Amino acid sequence: MNLVDLYKDLCKNNRWYDAYCSTGENSNGKMxxxxxTNYRNLWVFETGYNVFKEIENIGRDQWIHNENHGExxxxxxxxxxxxxxxxxRASNKYYRNKKGxxxxxxxxxxxxxxxxxxxxxxxxxNGYFANIPNYINVRNNEIVNIMEKRGVSREKYINILKDFIYNCDIGTMEIFMHDYLYFDSFYKDFENxxxxQMFINARDDERRELKEYVQNQPRNREITKEETCTISYKYKSTGSYVKSTLVDNAKIQYYSLILLNNTYKNYEDFIDYALFKxxxxxxxxxxxxxxxxIKNHxxxxxxxxxxxxxxxxxxLNFREEKEVNEQxxxxxxxxDDTDVNSIEKYNKxxxxxxxxxxxxxxYKCELEDFYGCQYFTSKESHKNYVEVHHLIPRAVGNDFENSIEVIENYVTLCPHCHRLVHLGEDVERKPALHNLYIKRIEALKEKGLDIDEKQLREYYLIEN
Ligand SMILES: [Zn+2]
Ligand SMILES: [Zn+2]
Incomplete structure (x- = not known):
């Protein structure tokens, strides 16, 4: 079967259709x-900022005045x-930090x-979207790995992105003629x-035939699922996934792949290169x-x-602590951990x-009852060598009103258990985390750090 007939056939499968049209959390529709829907392109961060500036330092109970569609x-x-x-956030109010x-x-x-x-x-x-620190970089490397498994090298993928970005100042219909649209739309496979992969393996003329077919499908308001073109339905004129989302997707990936896999002499070098590209x-x-x-900030x-x-x-920082003047x-x-001056404060x-x-x-591991931990004596402290772990990870501290830099959030672990919590398989990390959670949750609550176990597991990227 040639590519376009195969595509038409697959579009008749309702579940395939839904998976690729939907941009919901667990579907295949977005990279x-x-x-x-609310963040179609990067400029929407401006909208978010402006909306939040209006409610800066205003309690949540007052927001109701801005009610819109019941929310x-x-x-x-x-x-x-x-x-x-x-x-x-502090005292249930939002405020601009240094970055804001x-x-x-x-x-x-x-x-x-x-x-x-x-x-x-x-x-x-450096955002932690989906609870993943440096999400944009991490995610892009994942995408490159997905492509490499299909035999598309990093360089080739960058060129596909580049071709799209350099030529995307075009009429909406034209996006369907670019390879990138198909890479974005079908980056995930569906039930084997x-x-x-079929698109990649197809001949040039087959790919062109598919693109022309997709380009000629209707995308007006009335389009229904029965018209059975997944891509047209996803990009219908009233849909939530629009051209600007696709363009931003490509731009974010392109810049991340060329910027973040490079090495730089220093920070200035990085900024210079980013702006030059x-x-x-x-x-x-x-x-x-x-x-x-940027210099001013x-x-x-x-x-x-x-x-x-x-x-x-x-x-996984295993240096012994330096002396600090507690005064x-x-x-x-x-x-405020959004600028570089916070690091010194934080370290102290x-x-x-x-x-x-x-x-x-x-100087005992807090999981000793479960794992019967062994110790050696630290050359520096002459006590059992132990490490300290943040139960609520430092990277997600901005989710909380109160500081997570409190003794209740600092857990002492032996090197074995510390590495287990960070590096173990989920089935082994999950009970370890559960034991720590049970030990600490009451004390954390008293410090205003109320967190349920499901949320904590999400922060550790453990599948629930
Ligand atoms: Zn740790
Ligand atoms: Zn231990």
Missing amino acids: LYFLN EKEKQHTVNMLKSKIFS LAFGDMLDSDFSKEERWIIIYLTIL IDFL YSEIYKNIDIKKIKNF EAVYKLIYEELFNIIQYS DVNLNEKI VSTVLKKLAKANSN
């Missing part, structure tokens, strides 16, 4: 989690405003649309039917002006750079709490 209009932006770390203030400055300056796009992109790069496509952007803006963008390239290691440390302050608080946690545990 990047945070691009959804506060703010609500649909909450997840992405927190996960991008543009807003933080930088974002506001960007909007107040007269940047062009394309200039704003690259700034938004750089600003959200790998349509993308962007100016290759958008010739009219004012690089000097963007650089100036250097502490924010430096932290993004450091988090992206793992210069800061938050997890320098305010344990009750919630640290963390050092004091880690020492305290170890002493409180009497």
Whole structure:
């Protein structure tokens, strides 16, 4: 069967049809989690920001005045405003942190649309969408792996993206003539039917035939499922998945693949390269002006750079704590962790709490009752060598009103158990995490850190 007939045949399968049309959480219709009905393109972060600015420092109970379709209009932006770390939360109110203030400055300056796009992109790069720190980078590497399994090299995939981006300033119908649309639409296989692989293996003329067929299908308001063209239904004019989503998907992937797999001398080198690559496509952007803006908010963008390239290691850190003058440390302050100055503060608080946690545990692993842990004596402390683990991961701290830098969230573990919690198979991590959860949940609640076990497992990316 040739490609277009195969496609028509598959479109008659209702479940196949639904899986690829839907952009819901567990369906096949979107590659990047945070691009959804409410976030069709990166500029929507501006909308989210503006909506949240209106309710800055206003309690949730007051939001009801802005009610829209039975749901506060703010609500649909909450997840992405927190996960991008543009807003933080305290006393059930949202406020702009350092990153949020930088974002506001960007909007107040007269940047062009394309200039704003690259700034938004750089600003959200260290977001923890889907609870995955540095989500954009992690996800793009996953996508590249998916493509490589089909015999499409990273370079080839980048070229498919590039071809699409360079030529996407075109009429809506034309998007159906680009390979990228099919890579995006069918990146996941469906019950052992790998349509993308068939697309890749097909002859040029077969691919062209399919594209022309899809291009000529109706996409007007009235289109129904019975018209059996999955792609047309997904891109129907009243649909939630639109051309701008596809273009942003491609742009985000393209820039991430060329920027984040490179090595840089330093932060300035990274920014220079990012803007240079962007100016290759958008010739009219004012690089000097963007650089100036970034320079004015250097502490924010430096932290993004450091988090992206793992210069800061938050997890599995097994150095013994240095001496800290405890008078320098305010344990009750919630640290704004969206700029680079927070790191020093954080390290001081963390050092004091880690020492305290170890002493409180009497240098014993908190999972000792379950795993019968063994110890050796630390050369530095002359006590059992133990490590300290954040039960609520530091990377998701912005989800909480109260600081997670509290002794209740610091768990002492032996090296075996610490690595188990981070690196073990889910079936082994799950009971370990459960035991820690049971031990700590009451104390965490008292610190205003109310979390259910399902949520905690999600933070550890353990399938429920
Ligand atoms: Zn840990
Ligand atoms: Zn242990």
